[in-house]
Amino acid sequence: MLQFELLKTDGLARRGRLTLNHGVVQTPIFMPVGTYGTVKGVLPRSLHDMGAQIILGNTFHLWMRPGLDVMQSFGGLHGFERWDKPILTDSGGFQVWSLGEMRKISEEGVKFASPVNGDRLFLTPEVSMQIQTLLNSDIVMQFDECTPYETKGHLTTEKEARFSMELSRRWAKRCIAEFERLQNPNALFGIVQGGMFEHLREESLQALVEMDLPGYAIGGVSVGEPKEDMLRIMAHTPHRLPAHKPRYLMGVGTPEDLVAGVACGVDMFDCVMPTRNARNGHLFTRFGDLKIRNARHKSDHRPIDETCSCYACTGDASNGGFSRAYLHHLDRCGEMLGPMLATIHNLHYYLNLMREVREALDADRFEEFRRQFATDRARGV
Amino acid sequence: MLQFELLKTDGLARRGRLTLNHGVVQTPIFMPVGTYGTVKGVLPRSLHDMGAQIILGNTFHLWMRPGLDVMQSFGGLHGFERWDKPILTDSGGFQVWSLGEMRKISEEGVKFASPVNGDRLFLTPEVSMQIQTLLNSDIVMQFDECTPYETKGHLTTEKEARFSMELSRRWAKRCIAEFERLQNPNALFGIVQGGMFEHLREESLQALVEMDLPGYAIGGVSVGEPKEDMLRIMAHTPHRLPAHKPRYLMGVGTPEDLVAGVACGVDMFDCVMPTRNARNGHLFTRFGDLKIRNARHKSDHRPIDETCSCYACTGDASNGGFSRAYLHHLDRCGEMLGPMLATIHNLHYYLNLMREVREALDADRFEEFRRQFATDRARGV
Ligand SMILES: [Zn+2]
Ligand SMILES: [Zn+2]
Numbered sequence: 196m197l198q199f200e201l202l203k204t205d206g207l208a209r210r211g212r213l214t215l216n217h218g219v220v221q222t223p224i225f226m227p228v229g230t231y232g233t234v235k236g237v238l239p240r241s242l243h244d245m246g247a248q249i250i251l252g253n254t255f256h257l258w259m260r261p262g263l264d265v266m267q268s269f270g271g272l273h274g275f276e277r278w279d280k281p282i283l284t285d286s287g288g289f290q291v292w293s294l295g296e297m298r299k300i301s302e303e304g305v306k307f308a309s310p311v312n313g314d315r316l317f318l319t320p321e322v323s324m325q326i327q328t329l330l331n332s333d334i335v336m337q338f339d340e341c342t343p344y345e346t347k348g349h350l351t352t353e354k355e356a357r358f359s360m361e362l363s364r365r366w367a368k369r370c371i372a373e374f375e376r377l378q379n380p381n382a383l384f385g386i387v388q389g390g391m392f393e394h395l396r397e398e399s400l401q402a403l404v405e406m407d408l409p410g411y412a413i414g415g416v417s418v419g420e421p422k423e424d425m426l427r428i429m430a431h432t433p434h435r436l437p438a439h440k441p442r443y444l445m446g447v448g449t450p451e452d453l454v455a456g457v458a459c460g461v462d463m464f465d466c467v468m469p470t471r472n473a474r475n476g477h478l479f480t481r482f483g484d485l486k487i488r489n490a491r492h493k494s495d496h497r498p499i500d501e502t503c504s505c506y507a508c509t510g511d512a513s514n515g516g517f518s519r520a521y522l523h524h525l526d527r528c529g530e531m532l533g534p535m536l537a538t539i540h541n542l543h544y545y546l547n548l549m550r551e552v553r554e555a556l557d558a559d560r561f562e563e564f565r566r567q568f569a570t571d572r573a574r575g576v
Numbered sequence: 577m578l579q580f581e582l583l584k585t586d587g588l589a590r591r592g593r594l595t596l597n598h599g600v601v602q603t604p605i606f607m608p609v610g611t612y613g614t615v616k617g618v619l620p621r622s623l624h625d626m627g628a629q630i631i632l633g634n635t636f637h638l639w640m641r642p643g644l645d646v647m648q649s650f651g652g653l654h655g656f657e658r659w660d661k662p663i664l665t666d667s668g669g670f671q672v673w674s675l676g677e678m679r680k681i682s683e684e685g686v687k688f689a690s691p692v693n694g695d696r697l698f699l700t701p702e703v704s705m706q707i708q709t710l711l712n713s714d715i716v717m718q719f720d721e722c723t724p725y726e727t728k729g730h731l732t733t734e735k736e737a738r739f740s741m742e743l744s745r746r747w748a749k750r751c752i753a754e755f756e757r758l759q760n761p762n763a764l765f766g767i768v769q770g771g772m773f774e775h776l777r778e779e780s781l782q783a784l785v786e787m788d789l790p791g792y793a794i795g796g797v798s799v800g801e802p803k804e805d806m807l808r809i810m811a812h813t814p815h816r817l818p819a820h821k822p823r824y825l826m827g828v829g830t831p832e833d834l835v836a837g838v839a840c841g842v843d844m845f846d847c848v849m850p851t852r853n854a855r856n857g858h859l860f861t862r863f864g865d866l867k868i869r870n871a872r873h874k875s876d877h878r879p880i881d882e883t884c885s886c887y888a889c890t891g892d893a894s895n896g897g898f899s900r901a902y903l904h905h906l907d908r909c910g911e912m913l914g915p916m917l918a919t920i921h922n923l924h925y926y927l928n929l930m931r932e933v934r935e936a937l938d939a940d941r942f943e944e945f946r947r948q949f950a951t952d953r954a955r956g957v
Contacts, residue, residue, distance in 0.1 A: 233906060233913040238619075240892055261905040265875050268901075275902055277895040494646050511621055514658040520649075521656055524642040525614060531912065532614040 197382035207460035210556035215333035236538035255290035271331030284332035320369035339363035356390030417446035434460040469541035505543035578763035588841040591937035596714035617919035636671035652712030665713035701750035720744035737771030798827035815841040854918035886924035
């Protein structure tokens with residue numbers, strides 16, 4: 196099931212409430228990525244503490260490990276990873292596409308060799324629906340071909356992008372049929388493709404809207420294209436989708452991208468940046484980004500971000516927050532606590548950013564918020 | 577300051593209360609090891625949750641990184657690592673001894689090259705006291721020479737062990753003088769050495785007792801000697817130490833070692849086993865040890881230990897504990913959450929074991945506890 200209430204709009208920006216089988220999600224929202232059934236480097240308890248409302252799982256990875264027999268024995272991903280709030284799973288399409296030479300795409304689906312044990316496997320729209328039904332994710336993504344921006348230096352042509360988009364469109368229909376046959380109680384999202392071509396995006400969008408799906412995603416961005424192309428598609432597509440259905444921009448992005456995306460009418464975001472960058476000592480703060488590895492932090496007693504209320508920045512009752520000097524030291528010593536605290540902070544930053552966006556929308560001051568956000572981020576940390 | 581109240585005895589086993597500058601420690605106690613100012617793989621918050629009363633820091637490591645200037649700017653280790661309960665620091669002696677060819681021992685102290693930047697450094701009893709005073713640890717260990725069990729296949733002779741023990745004895749006096757000169761407000765422990773020779777241990781012990789220190793450690797065990805030699809020294813030395821002062825057996829050991837150590841009159845233990853083994857997928861449980869990497873756990877829905885109340889085994893309000901299947905999966909995928917949960921469990925197991933020991937002593941049923949402990953551990957998990 197999926198209910199989406201549009202609570203408020205401000206220009207193209209939207210404030211909404213999404214009700215799914217495992218709970219309610221306030222939008223706009225950022226969704227932490229939990230590829231293998233774990234958001235890397237963070238306890239589920241910490242995700243709860245920082246107000247995560249919905250997390251992602253990757254169908255392809257979970258299919259490979261632990262495998263479907265194990266997932267089935269747990270009744271799906273929620274029981275396996277011990278997360279009782281909503282989960283969104285991708286279709287596996289992006290990952291098989293990433294296998295490059297190791298996969299072969301046909302009308303029927305994608306043949307590939309398992310990178311774990313070499314087994315010959317075949318991922319089709321039907322198989323993707325079957326796996327996602329078994330995972331029992333609250334939001335199921337259609338199986339699509341993620342149109343590449345370029346292939347070995349060759350930019351995808353309009354003809355290639357059209358062929359790819361039309362394939363994804365046909366796959367969407369097969370996904371719907373299989374999703375219904377399986378009586379999946381969750382919600383299936385369609386994915387708009389069309390590469391960097393607005394008219395193809397529009398064709399894709401129209402066809403998907405006619406299929407009357409409960410939500411829509413914009414795919415095929417964050418695939419290596421220049422930033423301006425991403426922003427062009429982000430400005431083009433979201434607001435053309437049905438107003439009363441949630442809109443999900445896949446794989447985006449920086450804090451700036453998220454705020455700009457909301458202004459373009461996006462409701463949902465996911466990205467590995469906060470977690471991956473945390474593990475490399477790249478921290479996001481209200482006042483710009485911070486590389487904890489930099490020697491200038493060696494003796495700095497300040498927390499990462501003095502305005503942040505995360506555990507890394509504020510500690511808890513008995514103790515204060517951790518200093519940049521301490522985090523610098525942990526990074527230098529290769530101590531696990533470094534990425535652990537950095538991940539808590541970065542995810543908290545992203546989740547809190549979206550909370551502030553929602554509050555600004557609630558208070559009819561989103562434009563003011565955007566200006567302050569830009570000023571703050573430019574200040575330097 | 578240090579106050580030690582002996583609350584109860586049962587044979588040689590003791591139940592005590594140790595009051596230090598940063599708080600009260602109920603003994604017998606296990607102390608998690610936080611070499612670089614972090615107990616590896618665990619949030620300080622989790623240490624609080626699992627009831628850690630006192631943790632260790634390593635003088636040598638902290639001297640190298642982050643260095644004394646940074647530590648001083650934080651007023652010591654508590655402020656730097658954000659831990660407000662007691663801390664014990666070692667003297668650095670064990671680590672310089674481990675440098676092998678890179679160090680040169682004389683009556684004055686140990687000359688060595690910094691493994692971090694190659695600087696020529698000189699660690700003496702006085703320098704060790706100065707660093708530990710700066711760290712402001714609640715318990716300061718004397719600088720000693722950790723008598724090796726063997727050196728390149730050559731077993732330490734009685735003559736060598738005597739020379740080493742006498743050197744440590746002379747260094748103890750210099751430590752006391754420097755500790756007093758520095759007006760260190762914490763507590764200095766002496767370390768009994770003497771290798772595998774009971775009569776040398778007795779000589780060392782007598783000399784240290786005459787120095788009237790507030791607490792005593794048994795060093796030079798867990799240095800590669802056969803288990804029976806460790807047990808022989810453990811049976812020999814602790815109960816000969818003054819009854820009204822705390823006794824610390826350094827670097828020991830397995831759960832069985834801890835329970836046997838209590839029966840021999842030991843009050844305090846530290847060991848890297850629970851944290852190091854956790855990172856290798858070796859889990860301690862009431863019913864024996866468990867290698868999570870083993871394929872037999874692939875589909876096992878049970879928690880690590882059904883009688884354990886740690887976060888890994890029980891989760892929290894909104895969700896239950898994590899299964900062996902999930903932990904097996906995390907290990908297989910190299911996910912950080914694997915060692916994170918394993919560390920929480922192993923440390924909780926060790927801390928809870930000592931809590932049960934204390935409760936058994938309080939209830940005058942320590943012998944009964946020991947029998948049940950042995951039966952349970954032999955059961956298999
Ligand atoms: Zn923070
Ligand atoms: Zn446990």
